[in-house]
Amino acid sequence: MWLWFSKLGSPKWFYELSGKWLPWLIGPMALLLIVGIIWALLFVPPDYQQGNTIRIMYIHVPFASISLAFFPLMALAGTITLVWRMKLADIVAKTAAPLGAWFTALALASGSIWGSDIWGTWWIWDGRLTSMLLQFFLLIGVISLRSALEDAEAAAKACAVLSIVGCINVIVIKYSVDWWNTLHQPSSPFSLSNEAPNPPEVWIPLVIMIFAVYLFFAVSLILSMRNEILVRERRSEWVQQLVQAT
Amino acid sequence: MFDLIQFSSVGEFLNMGGYAFNVWLVYALFAMFFSVNLTYPLIRKRQIVLEQKRRLILNKEIVSQNEDNNEVDNLTFRVGEGT
């Protein structure tokens, strides 16, 4: 177990293994994405209130749900960096931050476009929206702190601390702004406890899209992690061999 | 299966019940984000590999030049450092 753990921390091992994983992630991702998008665009019945804007949900909800995972992920990676000094954890933390900013931005943009129709406004200082925006700012803070600190190890640890603090703060922000102002509907697109549960033709494609976007996140994270590994390990034997082989 | 399609014509599909702009905008953003996010790391990887390759070649040249004559070529050295 311990051996496996320390092995996982080795960038070289991860690089080799992730190379094998990638096709198995990209394949299902493409499949789910194609099925999900066609289903969402063509087969989902228009909502009785929102009509065809419901199709925006199939992009917005997956992105919004994964955006919430970034701070916990970075805080977890940061804790591992601080406690066990695992190299790979910091690579995850470093590559996740910009991806998180992009995912959050897309969740905000799609939500804003959706809101422009159904709420009657592009932007409102609603609890959800505001906390997402602030999460976006905090992610930018983590990214800029990383780029400002020149010493890579100090940057890794500083970002780890900031991610942990930020994670707590994102939770507090979420509660405080919810309490401040809320228009956003509760996020239970497939809660079955409602008196009128959402029908399967609405939630099945949504589940498909959520899995597709999660896989997409995994693929893009692994791709940028591999690049980061190549840059960090550029002086090592195995990277030089790999470079010469191409 | 095809009778479950919610639109009766291509025009109606594109129109999205009057919400064409917003629905298609979101899907276009998604497509853009998706393709950029997959292609950018691949381009970046090629860049990194090329850069490393150049560096390796330069290092080799420096080493071989140093073997030829002990005088180090200033210019090559600077290029080697710069990359």
Next chain:
Amino acid sequence: MSIKRTTTLKAFQATLRRDLLIAYKRKNEVVNPFMFFLIVATLFPIGISPEPDRLSEIAAGVLWISTLLASLLAMDSLYRADYEDGSLEQLLLAPHSLYFMVLAKNLAHWLISGLPVVLVSPLIGYMLSLPAESFGTLFVTLLLGTPVLSLLGSIGVALTVGLGSRGLILAVITLPMSVPVLIAGTMAVQQTLNGASLAGYLAIMGAMLLASISLAPLASAAALRISVN
């Protein structure tokens, strides 16, 4: 150990006294954020409208934002001078837990930069035609909120203390984290104006204060160890 060690409490007091003394000697560090607060608060009536009705609506928000900006400006003096003359390193090497030392420094910093702003806030509130019944609430919420701003800012400063140009990064890190305080503070004032019960808001601010007193020095201490080495 044969060397007699002072107690943590004594070391806490010594650090507090030292920081207050330094601030007393370098008066501009105390005066500048305070002046900044006054000037920012003055700009709002000029920039928006001198009309009392309009001003009274935004007065609480203006005061909170000015306080936030002033505390951000004051942050610069928290660890920087100590970092530059090496006394921060001494503090790290001292046999006492950094946690309480950081807490002492934050307390000193709040006494120097936060408290004057709180004390003068009713006056500025009056100038911004804030309704008189909310002066008390404003005062109490600022009293509860400004230490939180100092404690959160301390984490940001500790993370960036080694950087040459850090003004913008500090703002990007600190300001989003201060939002909950801002929300609770302004809403409490609003609540008084609506004549509703304040207990919930004050309890929330108290909770934020206690949570940040107990957790923020932990993060600041960790950040200082990273930045200084």
Next chain:
Amino acid sequence: MKSHRKERLSIIVFITTGLSLAIGLTLFALSQNIDLFYTPTQVAQGEVETGQRIRIGGMVKDGSLRSANDSLRVQFATTDYINDVTIHYEGLLPDLFREGQGIVVEGAIDELGVFQASRVLAKHDENYMSQEVKAALDAAGVSAENHLLSSQPET
């Protein structure tokens, strides 16, 4: 090493006390009823002063919507099925706006006791269904309004 341990213990005690007090205060705060929106009943009971900017959450009352022919001016009533508040608004209404829809209006009450809205927002719930399902539900007597009411925890 003894004093070192003692110091560590004091930190832990300090943090635990601080955090438990903080949690206690938070629980207390949550037990307090904090108003985000006013209901039409609260407005009718005079809890809101003239000119005070507030938000009202409620349903659009059936058959209350009247719009001017030459402008975007509309008048409607928002209700919580106990009391109504008359609302005047000039501007584009959101697409979801219809009678029976849950809405949020921002604005203030003027001297005549009419609520002048500066903004009307439709509040959508998390239930999605197709027109056919909606029709079937209506036929079965489960009205969408009940369902909207049950998912309106704002007040």
